[in-house]
Amino acid sequence: MRTVKQVAKASGVSVRALHHYDHIGxxxxxxxxxxxxxxxxxxxxxLQHILFYRELGLPLAEIARxxxxxxxxxxxxxLDLRRRIDEEIAQRRDLAQTIDRTLASLDADKALDDHRLFYGVSAEKQAQWEAEIVARFGDLGDVAVRDAKxxxxxLSPAQLLDFKAEIDAIHAGIVTLIEAGGTPSSNAAQELAGRxxxxxxxxxxxxxxxYASLGRMYVDHADFRSMYDALHPGMAVFxxxxxVCHAQTVLQGRVQ
Structure with missing residues (x-):
């Protein structure tokens, strides 16, 4: 038998996360x-199964089911996990090769092939998300999707890499804040929300x-909730x- 601290040390899962898993059954x-x-x-x-499924992006509720x-x-x-992981490895390999090609082109100051720039990114998944944004926000969502595209x-390739690095840093900051017992309305959380x-x-x-509705989408939409809760249990809700707090206290009434 192992204590919670021993399990945390062996698995890399925080004691807090193990307590959360216990709390939700x-x-x-x-x-x-x-x-x-x-x-x-x-x-x-x-726990091994839980962590494997989390690595594949499944939400905790689906893992429990x-x-x-x-x-x-x-x-x-x-066997099913192995099949899913093989598929994930293939996609990640494509993404890694795309990053390598992008870095090589940047280093050599060469023009990038637009089609090769996005190998490994699922067009079907992107189209699904766009359709759901339009369904949720209506005409405003349609305008937002076209504007975002x-x-x-x-953006240049360097700007695209910076775009990804910035959201990774924001996510890391939020995880650190959650682990430290921070609250969504705290000054630290609101600084990250502003960022x-x-x-x-x-x-x-x-x-x-x-913006508040986008936050609710992070909880309601299975893909987003899975992505955030894979970073830390309860992160989507946080x-x-x-x-929502940032929208109500900072953005409300701001001229867009």
Whole structure:
């Protein structure tokens, strides 16, 4: 049997995340007479499945549904995970090769092939997201999508890399804040929300209502929620609350 600290050290999952998994019933350890949590072989194997599915971007609710299915079979699940990972590796390999080509072209000061610039990015997924934005925001969403495309097409390869680096830094800051016990309305969170809003404005210009609605989309939409909760349990909700707070306290009434 292993204590929660031992499991955290072995798996790389924070104690706080393990407590969260216990709280939502995703990974429930035994409770000893001393009140401590103890994890046996079955719990460790279940945690392995949880982490693998998280790496693939599945939301925690979907992982729980899979693992709690009465027909769940460990071997079949591992084979399915291996298939999914092979597909993910193939896509990531394409992305890595695209980055390598972009860096090589930048270093050599050569023009980039527009078609090769986006190998590894799923056009189908992009089209799905755009359709959902239009469905959620109506005509404003359609304008925003077209405006965002125009802005992104005008970016140089170096600017595109900077665009990605900035959102990665924002996400890392939010994870650090959550781990430190910060709240969405705190000054630190609102500074990050402001930075996030400025990042969003690099591709489209939402007003207060649209920015708040974007935050709610991070919670409501399975892909977005999965992406954020894979970075940290509860991050999607934290993002939504921080964005709504920022919209109400900073953006409300601002001339767009």
């Amino acid at each position: 995703l990974l429930t350890p035994d409770i000893g007479e001393n009140g401590y949590r103890y994890y046996g072989q079955a719990e460790m194997l279940r 899979i693992l709690d299915d009465p027909a769940f079979d460990t071997r079949a699940a591992l 125009a802005r992104m097409e005008g 996030h809003y400025r990042w969003v404005c690099r591709s489209w210009l939402p007003d207060a209502a649209a 993002m939504e609350q921080a964005m």
